[in-house]
Amino acid sequence: MSALTAFDAALLNAGAGNLNLLKVSSILPPTTDYHEDLYIPPGSLVPIAYGTYTSANKGETISAAVAVGLPEGNTFGVIMECSGTCTKEEITEHIKGMVKEAFEKREILLKEIKVAAVQHNVTCNYGSAFAGAILWY
Amino acid sequence: MSALTAFDAALLNAGAGNLNLLKVSSILPPTTDYHEDLYIPPGSLVPIAYGTYTSANKGETISAAVAVGLPEGNTFGVIMECSGTCTKEEITEHIKGMVKEAFEKREILLKEIKVAAVQHNVTCNYGSAFAGAILWY
Amino acid sequence: MSALTAFDAALLNAGAGNLNLLKVSSILPPTTDYHEDLYIPPGSLVPIAYGTYTSANKGETISAAVAVGLPEGNTFGVIMECSGTCTKEEITEHIKGMVKEAFEKREILLKEIKVAAVQHNVTCNYGSAFAGAILWY
Numbered sequence: 001m002s003a004l005t006a007f008d009a010a011l012l013n014a015g016a017g018n019l020n021l022l023k024v025s026s027i028l029p030p031t032t033d034y035h036e037d038l039y040i041p042p043g044s045l046v047p048i049a050y051g052t053y054t055s056a057n058k059g060e061t062i063s064a065a066v067a068v069g070l071p072e073g074n075t076f077g078v079i080m081e082c083s084g085t086c087t088k089e090e091i092t093e094h095i096k097g098m099v100k101e102a103f104e105k106r107e108i109l110l111k112e113i114k115v116a117a118v119q120h121n122v123t124c125n126y127g128s129a130f131a132g133a134i135l136w137y
Numbered sequence: 138m139s140a141l142t143a144f145d146a147a148l149l150n151a152g153a154g155n156l157n158l159l160k161v162s163s164i165l166p167p168t169t170d171y172h173e174d175l176y177i178p179p180g181s182l183v184p185i186a187y188g189t190y191t192s193a194n195k196g197e198t199i200s201a202a203v204a205v206g207l208p209e210g211n212t213f214g215v216i217m218e219c220s221g222t223c224t225k226e227e228i229t230e231h232i233k234g235m236v237k238e239a240f241e242k243r244e245i246l247l248k249e250i251k252v253a254a255v256q257h258n259v260t261c262n263y264g265s266a267f268a269g270a271i272l273w274y
Numbered sequence: 275m276s277a278l279t280a281f282d283a284a285l286l287n288a289g290a291g292n293l294n295l296l297k298v299s300s301i302l303p304p305t306t307d308y309h310e311d312l313y314i315p316p317g318s319l320v321p322i323a324y325g326t327y328t329s330a331n332k333g334e335t336i337s338a339a340v341a342v343g344l345p346e347g348n349t350f351g352v353i354m355e356c357s358g359t360c361t362k363e364e365i366t367e368h369i370k371g372m373v374k375e376a377f378e379k380r381e382i383l384l385k386e387i388k389v390a391a392v393q394h395n396v397t398c399n400y401g402s403a404f405a406g407a408i409l410w411y
Contacts, residue, residue: 001375002356002372004354004355004356004372005354005372005375005376008300008376008379009379011299012379012380017301017380018301018350019301020298020299020300020301020303020321020323020409021298021299022159022296022298022321023160023297024157024158024182025148025158026145026157027155027157027179027180028180029157029179029180029181030179032180042301042303042304042349042350043301043303043304043306043350044303045298045321045409047157047159047182049157075179076155076179076180080141080142082141094139098139098141098142101138101142102142102145105142105145105149106155135157135182137182159296160296160297161295161296161319162285162293162294163282163294164292164294164316164317165317166316166317166318167316169317184294184296184319186294212316213292213316213317217278217279218278219276219278235276235279238275238279239279239282242279242282242283242286243286243292272294272319274319
C-alpha cells in the first residue's frame with residue numbers, strides 16, 4: 001500500500017471513491033439541501049470540501065473532520081475541514097471552534113453545526129483518514 | 138486561530154472569502170476582460186489562480202503575489218503566483234521575472250504585467266498572506 | 275528558474291502548459307474515449323489527474339507517472355498518479371501495482387493499463403517531472 005492507495009481506500013470507505021473530486025474551499029451556498037446518501041454516478045466531477053490525513057507511522061491515531069455551519073436565515077454558510085494526529089473527540093471540538101470563528105468573522109448568526117469526523121489507527125504501512133462534504137451544484 | 142482560519146481571514150480581506158475556490162494553474166484565456174470589483178454571488182464555484190503563505194512564526198514577514206501577463210494581440214496570457222517569507226517589494230520583483238520567463242518560453246510578446254502583492258507581519262499564533270486572480274468563465 | 279517556472283516548463287513539454295488545469299482525483303468515467311493528441315483551446319478549464327515532482331537538487335533523477343486502468347465491460351476505470359526520486363522503469367512498475375490494488379479493492383476486472391511515465395535529470399537549479407491524463411467532459 002502507498003500513500004495514494006491508502007487515501008483511495010479511505011475515500012471508498014467514505015462513499016466518495018468512485019468520483020472525480022475537485023477540492024474546493026469552504027462556503028455553503030444559500031438554500032442548499034442536505035442529503036446524507038445522495039447517489040452520484042461514478043466518474044462524475046464533484047466539488048468537495050474535505051479534510052484528510054495520511055500517515056506512515058504504524059500505531060498512530062489519525063483523524064479527519066469536516067463541519068458544516070448552517071446560518072440563520074437565507075444567507076450562505078461555512079464549511080471547515082481539519083485533520084491531524086488526534087482523536088475523533090478532539091478533532092470534533094476543534095472543528096466546531098473553527099466554524100464558530102468563521103461565522104463571527106463574517107458576522108453571520110450560526111444556527112447549527114453538522115460534523116462528520118473519523119478516527120483511524122494506522123495498522124499497516126500506510127493509513128489514511130478522510131472526511132468530506134460534497135457540493136452538488 | 139488555526140492555519141485554516143488564518144487563511145480564511147486572508148481570503149476575506151481579499152474579497153474572496155465567501156466563494157468556493159477551485160485552484161487552477163495559470164493561463165489567461167484570450168480576450169479576457171479585467172474587472173477589479175466584480176460581484177460574484179456567495180457560494181459560487183470560481184476558478185482562481187493564487188499564491189498564499191501561512192506562518193506560525195510570530196514576527197515573521199510573509200508575502201503573497203499573483204501576476205497577470207497580458208499578451209500583444211489576441212492570444213492567451215500567463216498568470217503566475219508566488220509566496221514566501223519576503224517583503225512585498227521583493228516578491229513583486231520576483232514574480233515579474235516569472236511572468237517574463239513564461240512568456241519567453243512560449244515565444245509570446247508581453248504587453249503588460251499586472252501585479253497584486255501583499256505583505257503581512259505575523260502578530261498572533263497564525264498569519265496568512267493571500268493574493269489571487271479569479272477567472273470567471 | 276523557480277519551482278513554479280520549472281513546473282510550467284514540464285507542463286509545456288507535456289502539451290498541457292497552455293490550459294487551466296484543475297487537479298482531480300482519479301476515476302475514469304464509463305465509456306470514455308482515448309485521444310492521444312486532442313486539441314484543446316488555450317485557456318480552457320480542464321480536469322486532469324497528474325503526478326509531478328519538482329526538485330532543487332542538481333544531479334537528482336526524478337520521475338512522474340500517470341496510469342489509466344481500463345475495466346472489462348461498461349463500468350468506470352481508475353487513474354493513479356505517482357512521482358518521486360526514482361527512474362522511469364521503477365515508477366512504471368510501482369504505478370501498475372497501484373492500479374491493480376485499486377481495481378482489487380473495487381472488485382472490478384482490469385482489462386488494460388496505459389502508463390505515461392517520464393524521467394528527468396535535474397541539470398540546473400530547479401527541475402520538474404510531470405505526467406498527466408486530461409479528462410475532457
